[in-house]
Amino acid sequence: MGRDRIGIMGGTFDPVHSGHIQLAAYARESAKLDRVLLVPDGVAPHKLILTDKEDRWRMLEIACCQEKGIEPCRIALDREGVSYPHETIAMLEEAYPKADFFYIIGADAMMHLSHWRSLDYLLKKCTFLVAPRASSGEGTSREALKAFLEERRHLTEMGAHIQTIDMPLTDISSTLIRAVLAKGEEPRLLPPVVAEYCGVLGLYGQTARIPQGRVWMERLHADLTVKRFSHTLAVAYTARNLARNHHVDVYKAEAAALLHDCAKCLPLSEMQKICHDNALTPDALTFSSGNLLHSIAGSYLARSLYGVEDPDILRAIYCHTTGKVGMTALDMVVYLADKIEPTRAPYPTLSKVRMLAPLSLQRALLVSMEGTQAYVRHGNHPLHPQTERTIQWLRTLPENKRDEPRKAKSTSNDKGGSL
Numbered sequence: 001m002g003r004d005r006i007g008i009m010g011g012t013f014d015p016v017h018s019g020h021i022q023l024a025a026y027a028r029e030s031a032k033l034d035r036v037l038l039v040p041d042g043v044a045p046h047k048l049i050l051t052d053k054e055d056r057w058r059m060l061e062i063a064c065c066q067e068k069g070i071e072p073c074r075i076a077l078d079r080e081g082v083s084y085p086h087e088t089i090a091m092l093e094e095a096y097p098k099a100d101f102f103y104i105i106g107a108d109a110m111m112h113l114s115h116w117r118s119l120d121y122l123l124k125k126c127t128f129l130v131a132p133r134a135s136s137g138e139g140t141s142r143e144a145l146k147a148f149l150e151e152r153r154h155l156t157e158m159g160a161h162i163q164t165i166d167m168p169l170t171d172i173s174s175t176l177i178r179a180v181l182a183k184g185e186e187p188r189l190l191p192p193v194v195a196e197y198c199g200v201l202g203l204y205g206q207t208a209r210i211p212q213g214r215v216w217m218e219r220l221h222a223d224l225t226v227k228r229f230s231h232t233l234a235v236a237y238t239a240r241n242l243a244r245n246h247h248v249d250v251y252k253a254e255a256a257a258l259l260h261d262c263a264k265c266l267p268l269s270e271m272q273k274i275c276h277d278n279a280l281t282p283d284a285l286t287f288s289s290g291n292l293l294h295s296i297a298g299s300y301l302a303r304s305l306y307g308v309e310d311p312d313i314l315r316a317i318y319c320h321t322t323g324k325v326g327m328t329a330l331d332m333v334v335y336l337a338d339k340i341e342p343t344r345a346p347y348p349t350l351s352k353v354r355m356l357a358p359l360s361l362q363r364a365l366l367v368s369m370e371g372t373q374a375y376v377r378h379g380n381h382p383l384h385p386q387t388e389r390t391i392q393w394l395r396t397l398p399e400n401k402r403d404e405p406r407k408a409k410s411t412s413n414d415k416g417g418s419l
């Protein structure tokens with residue numbers, strides 16, 4: 001078996017942004033790496049770190065969890081004192097004895113390479129992959145980088161292996177992102193889940209949107225898998241935007257979305273115990289399925305563990321799996337946000353529901369539930385009677401009735417593709 005090719009990106013990741021992920025992806029592709037490790041510093045050599053290391057770590061986890069071959073690595077974060085690259089490499093060598101290492105840096109950092117500690121060691125142990133930067137200073141564009149490397153042939157003579165990464169020039173930086181966040185705006189180049197994490201907690205000079213956010217985040221992070229935690233933040237991000245669109249209470253939508261899956265990672269027996277101990281009486285089908293029962297157990301935990309008293313929030317959590325006749329706009333927002341959040345894997349009706357949701361909650365919900373109905377029928381699974389009844393009810397609503405003639409017409413022209 002060949003040796004693993006591992007890329008390493010150090011930095012404070014304060015916060016991680018789309019530029020980091022893009023650079024890791026281009027480096028992985030261009031140097032044919034098996035994986036790229038994003039290695040946050042505990043204490044950085046020349047930078048004042050602004051944010052708690054566990055917050056930086058969680059933002060990295062959720063930003064990476066959907067990315068193939070890009071992983072966060074805690075090795076420098078858990079080390080006492082300042083994080084120097086040669087020490088990180090030494091620790092990684094121990095952890096991955098059969099790997100070749102590729103150190104990924106921006107052109108601006110490359111300009112100062114001669115000042116790095118234990119440079120001889122680093123040059124011996126790693127190939128350097130250098131990314132051009134658009135506007136981080138004189139001499140960091142692609143051409144200038146080439147000229148720079150030509151001029152510094154002595155690095156090659158010292159045994160350095162340096163390759164440039166062929167990628168579009170970028171000028172995103174965490175400094176820029178922090179400045180935008182401090183103005184109360186949402187930077188375009190921040191992954192939605194990271195933007196949501198920052199907004200809930202009020203990081204980087206923002207006002208915290210959820211007063212209990214710190215306690216909720218700690219608990220959710222402890223009780224959910226990274227993927228489920230990331231999904232939760234993506235649902236909250238989507239619910240907030242949908243709520244704003246449809247004049248629904250934004251706080252309630254965001255709070256319900258944050259807690260909608262708070263019981264999802266419990267074993268089924270635990271969910272059943274919660275129901276049993278608290279005289280909750282779901283029907284037999286719901287009681288036998290974690291995919292259904294987590295909404296009832298979650299609604300209970302939202303009240304008992306997370307301190308939510310608002311009946312609207314609790315009800316939106318309660319009915320987010322099966323739906324309910326008479327769902328309110330808030331219930332619909334949370335149900336739909338769960339189905340269309342940006343990290344959702346594609347399914348047949350996804351793009352149609354995404355397109356409809358900002359326009360009409362009732363129409364989007366009907367298309368979404370009919371899609372679920374078709375999916376479970378196809379797999380010979382039972383559809384929950386509550387969902388059947390909700391579909392019937394949705395079809396009677398004015399917005400869906402208005403759509404009927406058009407729907408009939410388009411169906412007659414349908415070439416058989418799913419919605």
Ligand SMILES: [Fe+2]
Pocket residue numbers: 260261264294295320321
């Ligand atoms: Fe759920």
Ligand SMILES: [Fe+2]
Pocket residue numbers: 231235260261338
């Ligand atoms: Fe969910």
